[in-house]
Amino acid sequence: MELSRRRLLQGIAGAGAAGAGLALAGCAPSAAAAPTDVVDFHGPHQAGIATAVQDRLAFMTFDVTSTSRADVVELLKSWTTAAEAMTRGAAVPGAPPDDQVPPADTGEAAGLPAARLTVTVGFGPSLFTGPDGSDRFGLAARRPAAFVPLPALPGELLDPARSGGDIAVQACSDDPQVAFHAVRNLARIGRGTVVARWAELGFGKTSSTQGSADGDPGGTPRNLMGFKDGTRNIVGTDDAALDQHVWVADADGQGWLGGGSYLVARRIRMFVEPWDRDRLGDQEAVFGRFKDSGAPLTGKAEFDAPDYAATGADGPVIPANAHIRLASPENNGGLRILRRGYSYTDGIDATTGTLDAGLFFLAYMRDPNQFVTLQRKLGTSDALNEYIRHVGSGLFAVPPGTSGPDDWWGRALFS
């Protein structure tokens, strides 16, 4: 029996308190989600990659504790069913409400709209090959050659407790409670098969995938350094760019990943205190852009193309070590990745009294080497390195989307 979040309320109310529906009808108009609040779940690619970036994020990785391949398959089937329902704004499907059993849905999103929820799943290298080299679930032969743990990279000092995981879940929504509810319910469904490893909430998106043409209503969002981020990001409707840079083609070696992607997650701590003491001109030189407008230092408007050849009295107008120069497709043989990062904070670093905050970087690409190439360059030379450090990391192979109600995440991998 499936219940919408709204009908869940009325359904239980009917069983226990006949008049409750009346009070609810007067109090929860936001529960009537507009059609535009729902992102399609099924499709050739998982939602939550090219989807216009939602405002908030809940991210969680899991380690598989079961040794049974059948358990993993069952988990992925159950997760797919639950995620599809939650994406529509419905409750996690289950038996009709019964006060003798635990509810099938934890309930904190009851009455809330779908809020453009997407749930996106990826598999870590450790799902294919255990730390002892074992073929844990008979998947070792299905591991793409390119899919190996990220090498040690410059600019990082990784916390193992905030890195890795056998499976990753990215839930994005315009309502943080809806995003949290999604990962929490998958964690609940997974108990006995998986255990949560680490999690991060992102309170503000730092990338748009809408570009200048179709226009994110809020404009390009700003990161915690106060700069617009993702101005030149891949636009989610640019199919040619997505095919070239983001979606894995069948030809990449393993058919099950065709239409999928690779996700690199990096927890990037920003040293906001010294940054805040830096003068505006230096901040702008670090990025290579004006802080207010987001225009490149060689331009006037945000979406002006940077002119990396332009020189002034002191040398290049966009400095040699400016972030946008080093990261640019022009200076990396056309290399691009799709970013959908979020600002995070985890309170105060008690040892220093400084903010534990920064960028939770999420990027999708057709080959993990795209990120490795960029970070080798950025981690070595980027002027931004004085103010950031990569402190958490994960790499995940993201299977393609599901085709309909009988399909499930990773079916082709496990078939």
Next chain:
Amino acid sequence: MELSRRRLLQGIAGAGAAGAGLALAGCAPSAAAAPTDVVDFHGPHQAGIATAVQDRLAFMTFDVTSTSRADVVELLKSWTTAAEAMTRGAAVPGAPPDDQVPPADTGEAAGLPAARLTVTVGFGPSLFTGPDGSDRFGLAARRPAAFVPLPALPGELLDPARSGGDIAVQACSDDPQVAFHAVRNLARIGRGTVVARWAELGFGKTSSTQGSADGDPGGTPRNLMGFKDGTRNIVGTDDAALDQHVWVADADGQGWLGGGSYLVARRIRMFVEPWDRDRLGDQEAVFGRFKDSGAPLTGKAEFDAPDYAATGADGPVIPANAHIRLASPENNGGLRILRRGYSYTDGIDATTGTLDAGLFFLAYMRDPNQFVTLQRKLGTSDALNEYIRHVGSGLFAVPPGTSGPDDWWGRALFS
């Protein structure tokens, strides 16, 4: 020179990149905040107490590191000026943009609306009397008799790293980036005088202060146990109830606190995993309410008055140890507090793989003993204790509001 967030953009754009205003005008319509987005800063009481509860919270406490009373006064003046501007959706005031100096505002809220931001400040007992009993800033004689650190209470296991503080700042807004921006900028302004002690983000409100009459548009929000919370909370427009239970009267002993209040902050960890495994009927018995409708077990609709005398075949319909019974004014001599709590999560508890999540409880009252009385009862007898623990705590005296541009937080205390 003061700049609105919108004009900040255009102002700097005019200095550095003449065409940027055009691109911004097309991309950031949300920056044009509607008048209803702004909560009045000045008034007899600080905003953020009786104000209709905003969706998101950023909370931070600070310890004063300076030994100078003049530094504390200067800090409070600067904070008041900055908070008033941010509340209007303006940038932190400062000198005109100059690339030779750090910006006066960190910038991540540029282009965002005011989003009903309120910033509320309170003083801890430790500001009046140091741990060694010293009169740190000549305030010891101004400390109200009722304002002593909370005693040890049942149901708590407090982490000192998430408790206390000389000064607390509560920023609430419908946009979490606006709330975070506010506390971050106060922390920045305070450097050299204060150091941040602990912080918490609240991602979803769990209390309404709007009651059934004027109706919160989203209905009564739900906590992470999936239950509606705050159904019988004090309504923010009920002046009689606020006077009786929330605002400190001059007669309470110290005139400087008249029109102010006391804030009790408690980080309440929920053990969501065992809760999620509990059957629906037991969950409802724990609270004394139906989960879906929020109606008391003796009623049909959320706002029906609970009937604590009603009995069924098994005894009281609302059990003797039900949360709402033990916390109710009817069973505590009419005692009430104003709650404006938020759900929080801080990721995964690595030792157990469980969610570190729960309720960040904020409550305002005219005497700290209101909370002590309730928690002595709840911490001992509440059926909810099986599923929660108080793990962080703070008590703060919240001065009254400011009367206008020349006033500042705590002026009467320091005069």
